[in-house]
Amino acid sequence: MSQSAPTPGNARRADVGDSGSAWAAGGTMFAGVLLLVDGFLSVVKGIAGIAADDVYARVNNYVFEFNTTTWGWIHLILGVILLVVGWGILKGADWARGVGVGLASLSIIANFIWLPYQPVWAVVSIAVDVFVIWALCTYRSKSAL
Template identity: 35%
Template sequence: MNTTTPTSDAAGTTLTRHPPESSGWVGWLVFAAVLMILLGAFHAIQGLIALFNSEYYLVGPQGLSIHLDYTTWGWVHLIAGTVVLVAGIGVLAGQFWARLVGILLAVVSALGSFAFIAAYPVWSCILIALDVLIIYALAVHGREIR
């Protein structure tokens, strides 16, 4: 379906505007936004687990790359996960700020997951892979979701 929007310029000449063509990358951006929402939910769940059951993890706090107790780590995951979730919704809405936040938080998430790899290796590797996909889609093709 080809829709056009007639408009007029200052001289009264009728102009026809065609909507911008969307590429196949829009699907990938929606995929990245949904991944951000999932990643945010996963981080929030991981944070809640750290807050309520710190014995769940394979390594004690002293065996981590970053020496934090699991309560602090839980709050960091819970807050960051919520921010990523909100940014994912913003990406779906085509917001530029959400793309920037998404890229920055995906980088931070990948680094944090790497630091957390001794405590929960499989989960951390999954989160790192999701972060890389999000960074690629948002950085390379982010403008196309408008």
């Protein structure tokens, strides 16, 4: 049997399937950029916490109370790792997607605990991390199919 040219109906169905994949692929690229930005912001938060204890508000009687220097080191280390993984996602490394989901999850937890110190930036970072997890979990490359 010879193959016939695709009919307009078939092409339209293929386009619909590809547009969802295109959104996810674009979302994955954007997730890599967001991981880079989130990593950079975490590095800045970390440096600020390490440099001076008076940069962030003092919180009394908080369950997860660390001094700001400890929080600074936590954010600095997490930020550097997020930068590396974000770069790996932009380069298309297979390992970076799984590690990115795990690190974005850790970042959500760290920022949730960080809420009393910097509520606005913590909520922004949590929202970015939720999108990163969605984008990295929904995209499937053509080689994976």
